[in-house]
Amino acid sequence: DVKVTQSSRYLVKRTGEKVFLECVQDMDHENMFWYRQDPGLGLRLIYFSYDVKMKEKGDIPEGYSVSREKKERFSLILESASTNQTSMYLCASKSPEISYNEQFFGPGTRLTVL
C-alpha cells in the first residue's frame, strides 16, 4: 500500500510567518506534487517535482517555494504567510510507470493564517 504522509493535519500561523509543510512518500515514487484545495475552485497545482532537486511551477506558484533534497520528501514553503493562503494543502506522489497517471494523495494539511 502506498503511503503518503503529511507532517501536520492542522496548522495555525500568523501573517508574515515562514511556514514549512512536509510530505513523505514510502513508495520510491519519482514524481511528487503540491496542491491546494479551496471551495468552488477544486484542486490547483502549486508545484511539482519529477526528481530530487528538480522542480517545476504549477498553476499557482506565487507566494510558495519547494524543496526536494531526498526522493521521498517534498516540502512546501510559504516564505511569508498571508491570509489568502489559508487553505487545505494536499501532497501527492506517483510513479511515472503508471500509464493512466494515478496520483496517491496524503491526508492533507488544513492551514489557517491569522
Added chain:
Amino acid sequence: DQQVKQNSPSLSVQEGRISILNCDYTNSMFDYFLWYKKYPAEGPTFLISISSIKDKNEDGRFTVFLNKSAKHLSLHIVPSQPGDSAVYFCAASHLPQIRPVLGDTSRRDDKIIFGKGTRLHILP
C-alpha cells in the same frame, strides 16, 4: 481557461438509486480520464479511470462512460450507498512525457488537470 469542467457543484440522490456525475473537457488530446473521491479532512482517493481509446470502463458499482465527440464523460454509481457521499473530482491527463535531461530518458513529468468537483449527497 478551464480544461476540465464539472458544472454541477452538488447532487442529491436517494439511496439505492443511480448517481450520475458529469464532466466536460475542452482538450481532445487528453489520453486518460480519472475520477477521484474525497471525504472531508482526507486526501482524494483514486476511483476509476478510462483511456481515451475506450468508451466505457466498469468496476463494481462504478462505471465511467466517455463520449469523445461530445468531449463528455460521466460516472455512474449503481446502486448509490450512504458511503458514496463525498466530493467527486473529474480529472484528465496526457500520457507521461519523457523529459530527456543529460541523456537520461527515464525522467518524466506528468500532471493531472482537475475539475472543481461535485459534492454528492446520498439521501436515506
